[in-house]
Amino acid sequence: MDGVLIGSVYGLAAMGLTLIWGVMNVVNLTHGAAIVAGMFALYLLTSGIDMPPYAALPLILVGGFLIGVALYWIAVHRMIGRPPLMILLSTFSVNLVVIGLGTAVWGTGLFNVAVALPGVTWRRYTFSGTHILAAVLTAIIAGSLYLFLYHTRLGKAVRAVANNREAAELVGIPTTRVLSLSFGLGVALAGAAGMLIATMFPFTVLSGDAYQLKSFVVTALGGLGNPAGALVGGVALGLVEGFAAQFMPVSWTLVIEFVLFVVVLIIFPRGVFAFKRS
């Protein structure tokens, strides 16, 4: 059961990745760096200026969005319409710069943000308070994203650009601005996920890569470009992790996940929970 709570946060991270992929066909390799940035933003805000941990979430969402929009113009915009490898290289180099700076400042040691929350006991199970709150906040963010994409004019424009960029341009949607907005949203989601993960687990500057890879696994499960699928895929991954942990050492979870990743890609190349595409 705890796997569902943790997995939903993986789903949140993967939503950021899959949103960017769906809207602009870009595999965003700054994703892991954005997750780590969320973790360290939480660390700095709580230890530096004594901010209550969950008050950092809106700040990280807004900051992540602004940084994401800036990143779009710096590293992505000129690569749109070029060979995909160019975008992989440019986002990967941003990733290296961020991780490199982080390592220079904080080293690669373990960090921990202590969040004091009472757990909840139900029958013979006890759930950690941070895990429950992380899942609740994930549900709120995911729900808001859904409302934005399906019930606002701008959100529908994001889906229109994802669906057919040329047609979107022809009906008067400023598609370049929509792309930068989507990139900002994707980075904000990754940052928020990183912050929520940091309330549950210790982390290092190098943690981003593992969570970025988890996001890829979740995306493969949920179907590329499908935010709702990402949440389901995240929960599925959380369950697999929780299940595997009962039988083998924790260090094996990544191995299990990647075997799963490969198997899924072979059997369901478009994702297990992918909606039918017309």
Added chain:
Amino acid sequence: MSDALLEVEGLTAGYGEVQVLWGLSLTALRGRLTTLVGANGAGKTTTLRAVLGTIAPWSGRIMFQGEDVTRLPAHVKATRGLVLVPEGRQLFSNMTVDENLEMGAFAKRGAHGYSDRLERVFTLFPRLKERRRQKAGTFSGGEQQMLAIARGLMTDPEILIIDELSWGLAPLSVYQLFGALKTLKDAGLTVLLVEQNVHLAFAVSDYAYVIAEGRLFTQGPPSSLAAMPEIRRAYLGL
């Protein structure tokens, strides 16, 4: 020609090294239906792309409502009322009819008077009203073309440019759509139609341009063009 709404002067354009248009000029008059016909590969779609700005023209000038709009991006042209119904429909296939129409009205000019225009569009194409919540990708070709035109109308166009109205459609749908086009024209809408079915295009239009190999071949009212032996042979199959 004081009532010229859209004027294209000496347009050249192409893809990479390949030049497709070699100095094309044409004019669409306000309130008229102008047709651009030509064989496959003559440069009709390229002309429209260059006019709308989805590809950059190499040289030439595009005047719209007396202003030079040659270098404006496509989305800005749409907000000024220069609206294209693209070849192959290009609907938002994962979105519903309602959402497609709402996106058509994304620009400010379309948002103004939205519900009245929606009613008019549904009167023109009642079938769309029955399927408002259905996804566009599930539609037949004729219904998709109706929706594409409806989406264009929702922008409240000054001029509606339609690329290949009859493309890939069953004869019955083609006649329905040409009927709708006639209705729109009679209501005073300015239309620039690009069409391979020259018979039908000549039947509804006020003025026609014939292009071949990226250049203007001839122009005139359809009745006089239809009398020219080379047009009858090459385009009307007579």
